[in-house]
Amino acid sequence: MAWIVKNSAEMTIERREEPYLDDQMKKELEAEVLPRFPTRQAATLPVLHAIQEKHNWLPYQALEETADFLGLKPSDVLDTATFYEEFFLQPKGRYLIQVCQSISCELRNHDALLEGISRKLGIQPGQTTTDGKFTLMTVECLGSCGTAPCALVQGRLHEDVRFEDFEKALDSLPHEDGRPDTPASERA
Amino acid sequence: MALQEPVLTQRIPTPPFGDPADRKLIRHEQYVASGGYAALRKAMEHEPKEIIETVKISELRGRGGAGFPAGLKWSFLPPQDGEPRYLAINADESEPGTFKDRLLIDFDPHLLLEGIAICMHACQLDTAYIYIRGEYHHQAKVLEQAIAEAYDNKIFGPGTIMGKVNDRDPRCFVHRGAGAYICGEETGLLESLEGKRGWPRIKPPFPAVAGAFGRPTIINNVETLAAVVPIIMRGPDWFKSMGVKRPEGAPPTAPASYGPKLYGVSGHVNRPGVYEEELGIRLGDLIENYCGGMLNGKKFKAAVPGGISMGVLGTDQYDAVLDFEVGRKYACLGLGTAGVIVMDEDTDMVAMARNIARFFSHESCGQCTPCREGSGWIYKTLCRIEQGDGTTRDLDMLLELAGSMGAMPGTTICGLADGTNWAVRTILNKFWDEFESRVAKSSSVALPVLTH
Ligand SMILES: Cc1cc2nc3c(=O)[nH]c(=O)nc-3n(C[C@H](O)[C@H](O)[C@H](O)COP(=O)(O)O)c2cc1C
Ligand code: SF4
Ligand code: FES
Numbered sequence: 001m002a003w004i005v006k007n008s009a010e011m012t013i014e015r016r017e018e019p020y021l022d023d024q025m026k027k028e029l030e031a032e033v034l035p036r037f038p039t040r041q042a043a044t045l046p047v048l049h050a051i052q053e054k055h056n057w058l059p060y061q062a063l064e065e066t067a068d069f070l071g072l073k074p075s076d077v078l079d080t081a082t083f084y085e086e087f088f089l090q091p092k093g094r095y096l097i098q099v100c101q102s103i104s105c106e107l108r109n110h111d112a113l114l115e116g117i118s119r120k121l122g123i124q125p126g127q128t129t130t131d132g133k134f135t136l137m138t139v140e141c142l143g144s145c146g147t148a149p150c151a152l153v154q155g156r157l158h159e160d161v162r163f164e165d166f167e168k169a170l171d172s173l174p175h176e177d178g179r180p181d182t183p184a185s186e187r188a
Numbered sequence: 189m190a191l192q193e194p195v196l197t198q199r200i201p202t203p204p205f206g207d208p209a210d211r212k213l214i215r216h217e218q219y220v221a222s223g224g225y226a227a228l229r230k231a232m233e234h235e236p237k238e239i240i241e242t243v244k245i246s247e248l249r250g251r252g253g254a255g256f257p258a259g260l261k262w263s264f265l266p267p268q269d270g271e272p273r274y275l276a277i278n279a280d281e282s283e284p285g286t287f288k289d290r291l292l293i294d295f296d297p298h299l300l301l302e303g304i305a306i307c308m309h310a311c312q313l314d315t316a317y318i319y320i321r322g323e324y325h326h327q328a329k330v331l332e333q334a335i336a337e338a339y340d341n342k343i344f345g346p347g348t349i350m351g352k353v354n355d356r357d358p359r360c361f362v363h364r365g366a367g368a369y370i371c372g373e374e375t376g377l378l379e380s381l382e383g384k385r386g387w388p389r390i391k392p393p394f395p396a397v398a399g400a401f402g403r404p405t406i407i408n409n410v411e412t413l414a415a416v417v418p419i420i421m422r423g424p425d426w427f428k429s430m431g432v433k434r435p436e437g438a439p440p441t442a443p444a445s446y447g448p449k450l451y452g453v454s455g456h457v458n459r460p461g462v463y464e465e466e467l468g469i470r471l472g473d474l475i476e477n478y479c480g481g482m483l484n485g486k487k488f489k490a491a492v493p494g495g496i497s498m499g500v501l502g503t504d505q506y507d508a509v510l511d512f513e514v515g516r517k518y519a520c521l522g523l524g525t526a527g528v529i530v531m532d533e534d535t536d537m538v539a540m541a542r543n544i545a546r547f548f549s550h551e552s553c554g555q556c557t558p559c560r561e562g563s564g565w566i567y568k569t570l571c572r573i574e575q576g577d578g579t580t581r582d583l584d585m586l587l588e589l590a591g592s593m594g595a596m597p598g599t600t601i602c603g604l605a606d607g608t609n610w611a612v613r614t615i616l617n618k619f620w621d622e623f624e625s626r627v628a629k630s631s632s633v634a635l636p637v638l639t640h
Binding site for chain 2: 042102107141142
C-alpha cells in the first residue's frame with residue numbers, strides 16, 4: 001500500500017560517520033549505471049538496490065546520500081523509496097522470507113506453509129526473529145504459480161514447497177553469511 | 189487444430205515435443221548453432237519500414253495483456269529527429285497466474301534479445317531497457333549474462349551487425365523493479381524507469397510520442413518481442429497459418445488471433461506449467477491434453493482465462509475457446525496474459541474473490557479515489573462475507589462499487605481498476621447462488637447506517 005504516508009514530523013535521523021554509499025560504490029555506479037540514462041534520477045532504483053544489497057536495508061542517511069549523489073532532493077528519493085515494497089526503510093533480518101499469498105498459491109495450500117514457518121520462527125508476517133536472523137513477509141504473486149506454493153528466501157526461489165523440506169532449507173542457513181552485522185540496537 | 193512444432197519453445201523442451209527435465213539455459217553459442225540471430229541478419233537486409241510492415245501483416249497482437257497489434261503500435265512513432273528514442277521491454281510479469289515470460293528468460297534469453305534487436309532496427313530505437321520485476325533475481329542475472337554475451341558478439345554496442353541505430357550505437361540494459369505490480373502498466377513502468385514512484389500517467393500523450401524521458405518510446409511484452417523473431421524468419425503467412433481467423437464476413441479491421449501463444453496453467457490440475465499452443469485452444473483441451481486433467485479427479489468449477497484481471501469463466505464455460513475473443517464471447521474481460529488458473533469443485537469462490545480483492549487493494553497505486561478506496565472497501569466487505577457476517581445488501585454494494593471503477597467507466601487513470609471491476613463482478617455474477625447462500629446464513633443483523 002504505497003500510498004500510506006508515514007508520520008515523519010517527530011522523526012530523528014540516526015547518523016553515522018562512515019557513508020553507506022561509499023566512494024568505491026559511487027565510482028562503480030558512475031561508470032556502469034549512470035551512462036545508461038539521460039537523467040541522474042533514473043539511477044535511483046539501481047543505486048537503492050546497490051545500497052540495500054550491501055547493507056541489507058536503507059537507512060535514512062543512505063537516502064540522503066543517494067539524493068546528494070544523484071543531485072536530487074532527499075524528499076525525491078524518499079518519495080520513490082517508500083513506493084516500492086522491496087525497499088526496506090527499517091532493518092530486516094539477515095534472511096528475508098517472502099511467502100506468496102496470491103490466488104494460485106492459496107489454491108495449492110500456501111496456508112500450511114505460512115503457518116508452519118510462522119510457528120517455527122515464532123513470528124507473524126511482517127516481523128523479525130529476536131536474533132535478527134529471519135524476517136517473514138507475505139507477498140503477492142512471485143511469478144511461479146505453476147509450482148505453487150512458493151517462497152523466496154533472500155532472493156532465492158523455492159518452488160512446490162512442502163513445509164518439511166522448507167524447514168530443512170531454513171535450518172541449513174548459516175547465521176553468519178559474511179555481511180556486516182546489523183547492530184542489535186537497530187533491529188526491528 | 190494443434191501446434192505442429194514448437195515455436196517460442198523451440199529450444200525449451202515442453203510437452204508434447206519435449207521433456208521439461210531436459211531444459212537448460214541456452215547460451216549464445218548454442219543459440220547461434222541452432223539458427224539464432226539469423227532473423228536479425230535477415231532483418232538487417234531490409235529497410236526498417238519493411239520490417240514494421242511485415243509485423244503489421246502478421247497481425248501479431250501484444251502478449252502482455254491488452255492484445256494491441258504490435259506493428260500498428262510501432263507505426264505510431266513520429267519521424268526521427270536526431271534525439272534518442274527508446275524501447276522498454278515489459279518483463280514485470282506480476283499478474284497472479286502469469287509466469288510465461290519467466291520461462292523464456294530462464295532458458296532462452298537470446299530469443300528475447302534477438303526480438304529486441306529487430307524491434308530496435310525496425311523502429312530505429314537506440315536504447316533498450318528490459319524492465320524486470322525485482323523478485324526475478326535469478327532471471328535478472330540470466331539476462332545480464334546474455335546481454336554481456338550479446339555485446340561480446342556484436343549484437344549491441346559499437347560496430348555491431350546492426351551498425352548505427354538512430355545514429356547511435358545500439359544499447360541494451362536490464363533495469364530491476366522493486367516490488368510493485370503497477371510498474372507493469374506501461375506508463376507506471378516509464379515513471380519507475382525514470383526513478384520515480386510507479387504512478388501511471390494520464391494518456392495522451394501516448395508513449396510512442398512522449399514516453400521515457402519525454403521521448404518516443406515503444407513498450408512491448410517479452411513474449412511479443414520473442415514472437416517477432418520467427419515472424420521475420422518464416423514470414424507472416426506462416427505465422428497466420430496458426431490461430432483463429434477473423435470470422436467469415438467480418439471487416440479486415442476486426443481483430444483476429446493468429447500465431448502461437450504461451451499458456452501458463454496453475455491451480456487444480458495435475459501438471460501445471462507453461463504450454464505452447466496455437467491461439468484458440470479450448471480450455472478443456474488445455475486441462476485434459478496438456479495438464480493431465482483435474483487434480484485428484486475432481487470436477488471443474490471455474491477458471492481465470494488470463495491473469496486475475498480478466499475475471500473468471502464459469503462452470504458451464506469449460507469449452508471456452510482461449511483466443512482474443514474470449515472476453516466478448518464468455519462475459520469476461522479478455523485473454524490477458526493467458527495465465528490460466530483452474531479451480532475445482534471444492535473451491536470457495538468467496539475466498540477466491542477475497543484473495544483477488546486483497547491483491548488489487550494492495551497493489552493500487554493510490555492516485556485515483558475509486559481504485560484506492562473502492563478496492564479496500566470491496567476487500568473488507570468480502571472478508572466480512574467470508575466470515576459469515578455479510579448481508580444481501582453487501583452483494584449489491586459490491587457490484588455497484590466494482591462497476592464504478594476503471595478506465596473503461598472512465599473513473600480512473602489506468603486499467604488496474606478495470607481488473608478489480610471485472611474480477612469481482614464476474615465472480616459474483618457467475619457464482620451468485622454461492623454468495624447468496626453465504627449471506628443468507630449470516631448471523632449479523634443489518635443495522636441502519638447512520639454515519640459513514
Ligand atoms: C495494472 C496493469 C499491469 C500490467 N502488467 C503488465 C506486465 O506485468 N507485463 C506486461 O507485459 N504487460 C503488463 N500490462 C500491460 C501493459 O500496460 C502494456 O499493455 C504491455 O506491456 C504492452 O506490451 P504488448 O503490446 O507487447 O503486450 C499491465 C497493464 C496494467 C493496466
Ligand atoms: S487506477 Fe488504481 S492503480 Fe491505476 S492509476 Fe488509478 S489508483 Fe493507480
Ligand atoms: S500465485 Fe503464488 S506465485 Fe503466482
